[in-house]
Amino acid sequence: MLEVRGLRKVYEGARSVEAVRDLTFAVGKGELVCIVGPSGAGKTTLLKCVAGLLGCTSGSVVLEGETVTGPPPGMAVVFQEYGRSLFPWMTVWQNVERPLKEKRVPKAERRRLVSEALEAVGLADVHHSHPWQLSGGMQQRVAIARAVAYEPHILLMDEPFAAVDAQTRADLEDLVRALWQRLGVTVLFVTHDIDESIYLGQRVIVLSNAPTVVLEEVAVDLPGERDQLATRSDPRFAELRARVYTLVQRAKEGHRPPE
Numbered sequence: 001m002l003e004v005r006g007l008r009k010v011y012e013g014a015r016s017v018e019a020v021r022d023l024t025f026a027v028g029k030g031e032l033v034c035i036v037g038p039s040g041a042g043k044t045t046l047l048k049c050v051a052g053l054l055g056c057t058s059g060s061v062v063l064e065g066e067t068v069t070g071p072p073p074g075m076a077v078v079f080q081e082y083g084r085s086l087f088p089w090m091t092v093w094q095n096v097e098r099p100l101k102e103k104r105v106p107k108a109e110r111r112r113l114v115s116e117a118l119e120a121v122g123l124a125d126v127h128h129s130h131p132w133q134l135s136g137g138m139q140q141r142v143a144i145a146r147a148v149a150y151e152p153h154i155l156l157m158d159e160p161f162a163a164v165d166a167q168t169r170a171d172l173e174d175l176v177r178a179l180w181q182r183l184g185v186t187v188l189f190v191t192h193d194i195d196e197s198i199y200l201g202q203r204v205i206v207l208s209n210a211p212t213v214v215l216e217e218v219a220v221d222l223p224g225e226r227d228q229l230a231t232r233s234d235p236r237f238a239e240l241r242a243r244v245y246t247l248v249q250r251a252k253e254g255h256r257p258p259e
Protein backbone atom coordinates (compact mmCIF):
# COMPACT_ATOMS: atom_id res chain seq x y z
CA MET A 1 0.00 0.00 0.00
CA LEU A 2 2.68 2.49 1.06
CA GLU A 3 6.42 2.46 0.53
CA VAL A 4 8.73 5.12 1.91
CA ARG A 5 12.09 4.73 0.20
CA GLY A 6 15.22 6.54 1.32
CA LEU A 7 13.19 9.62 2.28
CA ARG A 8 15.26 12.69 3.10
CA LYS A 9 13.92 16.12 3.94
CA VAL A 10 16.01 19.21 4.43
CA TYR A 11 14.22 22.47 5.24
CA GLU A 12 16.06 25.17 3.34
CA GLY A 13 16.25 28.65 4.78
CA ALA A 14 18.71 31.00 6.43
CA ARG A 15 19.79 27.89 8.34
CA SER A 16 19.04 24.58 6.65
CA VAL A 17 17.63 21.83 8.89
CA GLU A 18 17.98 18.17 7.97
CA ALA A 19 14.79 16.89 9.62
CA VAL A 20 14.74 13.45 8.02
CA ARG A 21 17.92 11.77 6.79
CA ASP A 22 17.04 8.37 5.38
CA LEU A 23 13.75 6.65 6.10
CA THR A 24 12.73 3.38 4.52
CA PHE A 25 9.71 1.35 5.54
CA ALA A 26 6.58 -0.18 4.07
CA VAL A 27 2.99 -0.45 5.24
CA GLY A 28 0.80 -3.27 3.93
CA LYS A 29 -2.83 -2.89 2.84
CA GLY A 30 -5.12 -2.85 5.85
CA GLU A 31 -2.27 -2.54 8.38
CA LEU A 32 -2.33 -0.23 11.40
CA VAL A 33 1.20 1.01 11.98
CA CYS A 34 2.29 3.48 14.66
CA ILE A 35 5.30 5.75 14.55
CA VAL A 36 7.00 6.95 17.71
CA GLY A 37 10.21 8.87 18.27
CA PRO A 38 11.68 11.67 20.33
CA SER A 39 10.29 15.18 20.07
CA GLY A 40 11.68 16.88 16.98
CA ALA A 41 12.53 13.53 15.32
CA GLY A 42 10.66 14.55 12.20
CA LYS A 43 7.41 12.62 12.66
CA THR A 44 5.23 15.45 11.40
CA THR A 45 7.68 16.11 8.56
CA LEU A 46 7.44 12.45 7.56
CA LEU A 47 3.65 12.51 7.60
CA LYS A 48 3.52 15.71 5.56
CA CYS A 49 5.81 14.13 2.94
CA VAL A 50 3.62 11.00 2.86
CA ALA A 51 0.52 13.21 2.51
CA GLY A 52 2.08 15.05 -0.43
CA LEU A 53 1.92 18.36 1.46
CA LEU A 54 5.72 18.69 1.43
CA GLY A 55 8.14 17.62 -1.29
CA CYS A 56 10.99 15.24 -0.39
CA THR A 57 14.57 16.45 -0.79
CA SER A 58 15.44 12.96 -2.03
CA GLY A 59 13.95 9.49 -1.93
CA SER A 60 10.31 8.82 -2.63
CA VAL A 61 6.90 7.97 -1.26
CA VAL A 62 4.96 5.42 -3.29
CA LEU A 63 1.26 4.93 -2.55
CA GLU A 64 -0.63 2.13 -4.30
CA GLY A 65 2.11 1.98 -6.94
CA GLU A 66 2.09 5.75 -7.69
CA THR A 67 4.80 8.16 -6.60
CA VAL A 68 3.30 10.85 -4.37
CA THR A 69 3.83 14.35 -5.78
CA GLY A 70 0.80 16.10 -4.22
CA PRO A 71 -2.11 15.16 -1.97
CA PRO A 72 -3.20 11.72 -3.27
CA PRO A 73 -6.94 11.16 -3.88
CA GLY A 74 -7.30 8.07 -1.68
CA MET A 75 -5.86 9.64 1.45
CA ALA A 76 -7.31 11.44 4.46
CA VAL A 77 -5.35 13.13 7.26
CA VAL A 78 -6.34 13.90 10.85
CA PHE A 79 -4.11 16.41 12.60
CA GLN A 80 -3.70 17.26 16.26
CA GLU A 81 -5.18 20.74 15.98
CA TYR A 82 -8.82 19.84 15.43
CA GLY A 83 -9.77 23.39 16.35
CA ARG A 84 -7.92 24.71 13.34
CA SER A 85 -8.88 21.94 10.94
CA LEU A 86 -12.67 22.43 11.22
CA PHE A 87 -14.46 25.44 9.73
CA PRO A 88 -16.16 27.32 12.58
CA TRP A 89 -18.84 28.88 10.38
CA MET A 90 -20.01 25.48 9.11
CA THR A 91 -22.13 22.99 11.03
CA VAL A 92 -20.79 19.57 11.95
CA TRP A 93 -22.70 18.10 9.00
CA GLN A 94 -21.30 20.68 6.55
CA ASN A 95 -17.75 20.13 7.80
CA VAL A 96 -17.99 16.38 7.20
CA GLU A 97 -19.72 16.87 3.84
CA ARG A 98 -17.30 19.42 2.42
CA PRO A 99 -14.57 17.07 1.08
CA LEU A 100 -17.28 14.91 -0.48
CA LYS A 101 -18.62 17.94 -2.35
CA GLU A 102 -15.11 18.68 -3.57
CA LYS A 103 -14.86 15.05 -4.70
CA ARG A 104 -18.18 15.62 -6.56
CA VAL A 105 -19.98 12.79 -4.78
CA PRO A 106 -23.70 12.92 -5.74
CA LYS A 107 -26.05 14.41 -3.15
CA ALA A 108 -27.88 11.23 -2.07
CA GLU A 109 -24.59 9.37 -1.67
CA ARG A 110 -23.17 12.31 0.31
CA ARG A 111 -26.13 12.22 2.65
CA ARG A 112 -25.60 8.50 3.28
CA LEU A 113 -21.83 8.80 3.84
CA VAL A 114 -22.10 11.78 6.20
CA SER A 115 -24.89 10.25 8.21
CA GLU A 116 -23.07 6.89 8.53
CA ALA A 117 -19.81 8.56 9.54
CA LEU A 118 -21.50 10.74 12.18
CA GLU A 119 -23.36 7.69 13.47
CA ALA A 120 -20.08 5.73 13.66
CA VAL A 121 -18.41 8.37 15.83
CA GLY A 122 -21.53 8.86 17.97
CA LEU A 123 -22.32 12.41 16.83
CA ALA A 124 -25.49 11.92 14.82
CA ASP A 125 -27.53 14.04 17.24
CA VAL A 126 -25.28 17.13 17.08
CA HIS A 127 -24.99 17.44 13.31
CA HIS A 128 -26.67 20.90 13.41
CA SER A 129 -24.14 22.26 15.93
CA HIS A 130 -21.09 24.29 15.10
CA PRO A 131 -17.64 22.96 16.09
CA TRP A 132 -17.13 25.69 18.71
CA GLN A 133 -20.25 24.47 20.53
CA LEU A 134 -18.62 21.05 21.10
CA SER A 135 -15.96 19.76 23.51
CA GLY A 136 -12.42 19.08 22.27
CA GLY A 137 -13.03 15.33 22.13
CA MET A 138 -16.23 15.83 20.15
CA GLN A 139 -14.46 18.16 17.71
CA GLN A 140 -11.80 15.53 17.16
CA ARG A 141 -14.56 12.99 16.48
CA VAL A 142 -15.92 15.36 13.82
CA ALA A 143 -12.46 15.41 12.22
CA ILE A 144 -12.39 11.59 12.33
CA ALA A 145 -15.91 11.40 10.84
CA ARG A 146 -14.85 13.74 8.05
CA ALA A 147 -11.86 11.50 7.27
CA VAL A 148 -13.93 8.31 7.41
CA ALA A 149 -16.80 9.67 5.26
CA TYR A 150 -14.27 10.36 2.53
CA GLU A 151 -13.70 6.56 2.34
CA PRO A 152 -9.92 6.84 2.15
CA HIS A 153 -7.72 3.86 1.33
CA ILE A 154 -5.17 5.20 3.78
CA LEU A 155 -5.68 7.33 6.85
CA LEU A 156 -2.81 9.36 8.31
CA MET A 157 -3.13 10.55 11.90
CA ASP A 158 -0.65 12.98 13.47
CA GLU A 159 -0.89 12.90 17.27
CA PRO A 160 -4.66 13.24 16.93
CA PHE A 161 -5.45 12.80 20.62
CA ALA A 162 -2.63 14.84 22.14
CA ALA A 163 -4.96 17.66 23.19
CA VAL A 164 -7.82 15.68 24.77
CA ASP A 165 -8.18 14.37 28.33
CA ALA A 166 -7.14 10.80 29.19
CA GLN A 167 -10.69 9.42 29.38
CA THR A 168 -11.68 10.84 26.00
CA ARG A 169 -8.40 9.66 24.59
CA ALA A 170 -9.13 6.05 25.57
CA ASP A 171 -12.57 6.29 23.91
CA LEU A 172 -11.08 7.77 20.74
CA GLU A 173 -8.40 5.03 20.62
CA ASP A 174 -11.14 2.40 20.73
CA LEU A 175 -13.09 4.31 18.09
CA VAL A 176 -10.09 4.28 15.72
CA ARG A 177 -9.52 0.55 16.30
CA ALA A 178 -13.23 -0.18 15.68
CA LEU A 179 -13.36 1.93 12.49
CA TRP A 180 -10.12 0.40 11.25
CA GLN A 181 -11.45 -3.13 11.77
CA ARG A 182 -14.80 -2.31 10.20
CA LEU A 183 -13.54 -0.41 7.16
CA GLY A 184 -10.32 -2.31 6.45
CA VAL A 185 -8.53 1.02 5.91
CA THR A 186 -4.74 1.28 6.16
CA VAL A 187 -3.71 3.53 9.06
CA LEU A 188 -0.41 5.29 9.76
CA PHE A 189 -0.62 6.78 13.24
CA VAL A 190 1.99 9.13 14.71
CA THR A 191 2.06 9.47 18.49
CA HIS A 192 4.50 10.44 21.21
CA ASP A 193 2.64 8.15 23.62
CA ILE A 194 4.37 4.76 23.83
CA ASP A 195 1.42 3.00 25.50
CA GLU A 196 -0.92 4.32 22.83
CA SER A 197 1.35 3.08 20.04
CA ILE A 198 1.29 -0.47 21.46
CA TYR A 199 -2.41 -0.44 22.31
CA LEU A 200 -3.35 0.66 18.78
CA GLY A 201 -0.73 -0.76 16.47
CA GLN A 202 0.11 -4.04 14.86
CA ARG A 203 3.62 -2.70 14.46
CA VAL A 204 5.51 0.22 16.00
CA ILE A 205 8.23 1.99 14.02
CA VAL A 206 10.67 3.75 16.36
CA LEU A 207 12.54 6.71 14.88
CA SER A 208 15.96 7.96 15.92
CA ASN A 209 16.49 11.58 16.86
CA ALA A 210 17.18 14.07 14.07
CA PRO A 211 18.54 13.66 11.42
CA THR A 212 16.10 10.79 11.41
CA VAL A 213 16.39 7.16 10.42
CA VAL A 214 14.34 4.12 11.49
CA LEU A 215 15.87 2.86 14.74
CA GLU A 216 13.86 -0.34 14.95
CA GLU A 217 10.47 -1.85 14.15
CA VAL A 218 8.64 -3.70 16.92
CA ALA A 219 5.89 -6.21 16.05
CA VAL A 220 2.96 -5.96 18.45
CA ASP A 221 2.07 -9.62 19.00
CA LEU A 222 -0.97 -8.94 21.17
CA PRO A 223 -4.41 -10.45 20.44
CA GLY A 224 -6.38 -8.57 17.76
CA GLU A 225 -9.22 -7.76 20.16
CA ARG A 226 -7.92 -4.94 22.37
CA ASP A 227 -9.50 -3.79 25.59
CA GLN A 228 -8.41 -0.80 27.66
CA LEU A 229 -8.23 -2.83 30.87
CA ALA A 230 -7.38 -6.37 29.77
CA THR A 231 -4.83 -5.43 27.08
CA ARG A 232 -3.04 -2.86 29.19
CA SER A 233 -2.68 -5.32 32.07
CA ASP A 234 -1.43 -8.14 29.83
CA PRO A 235 2.19 -9.02 30.80
CA ARG A 236 3.09 -8.98 27.08
CA PHE A 237 1.86 -5.37 26.87
CA ALA A 238 4.27 -4.48 29.68
CA GLU A 239 7.17 -6.21 27.89
CA LEU A 240 6.42 -4.39 24.63
CA ARG A 241 6.10 -1.07 26.44
CA ALA A 242 9.49 -1.66 28.10
CA ARG A 243 11.02 -2.51 24.72
CA VAL A 244 9.68 0.58 22.95
CA TYR A 245 10.44 2.82 25.96
CA THR A 246 14.06 1.63 25.99
CA LEU A 247 14.35 2.26 22.25
CA VAL A 248 12.94 5.80 22.56
CA GLN A 249 15.34 6.50 25.45
CA ARG A 250 18.22 5.27 23.30
CA ALA A 251 16.99 7.42 20.43
CA LYS A 252 17.02 10.48 22.71
CA GLU A 253 20.61 9.66 23.72
CA GLY A 254 21.55 9.74 20.04
CA HIS A 255 21.76 5.98 19.53
CA ARG A 256 21.49 5.05 15.84
CA PRO A 257 21.20 1.71 14.07
CA PRO A 258 24.46 0.18 12.79
CA GLU A 259 25.34 1.48 9.29
Ligand SMILES: Nc1ncnc2c1ncn2[C@@H]1O[C@H](COP(=O)(O)OP(=O)(O)OP(=O)(O)O)[C@@H](O)[C@H]1O
Binds near residue numbers: 019043045046
Ligand atom coordinates in the same frame (compact mmCIF):
# COMPACT_ATOMS: atom_id res chain seq x y z
N1 LIG B 1 8.84 24.53 8.22
C1 LIG B 1 9.99 24.24 8.84
N2 LIG B 1 11.10 24.95 8.57
C2 LIG B 1 12.29 24.65 9.15
N3 LIG B 1 12.48 23.64 10.02
C3 LIG B 1 11.39 22.90 10.33
C4 LIG B 1 10.09 23.16 9.77
N4 LIG B 1 9.23 22.25 10.26
C5 LIG B 1 9.92 21.47 11.10
N5 LIG B 1 11.23 21.85 11.15
C6 LIG B 1 12.32 21.21 11.93
O1 LIG B 1 12.40 19.85 11.55
C7 LIG B 1 12.65 19.03 12.69
C8 LIG B 1 11.56 17.98 12.81
O2 LIG B 1 10.32 18.60 13.12
P1 LIG B 1 8.94 17.80 13.19
O3 LIG B 1 7.88 18.75 13.54
O4 LIG B 1 8.78 17.00 11.95
O5 LIG B 1 9.24 16.80 14.41
P2 LIG B 1 8.26 15.93 15.30
O6 LIG B 1 8.93 14.61 15.49
O7 LIG B 1 6.90 15.89 14.67
O8 LIG B 1 8.23 16.75 16.64
P3 LIG B 1 7.18 16.73 17.87
O9 LIG B 1 7.10 15.32 18.36
O10 LIG B 1 7.82 17.65 18.86
O11 LIG B 1 5.88 17.24 17.31
C9 LIG B 1 12.73 19.98 13.87
O12 LIG B 1 14.09 20.27 14.10
C10 LIG B 1 12.00 21.21 13.40
O13 LIG B 1 12.50 22.36 14.02
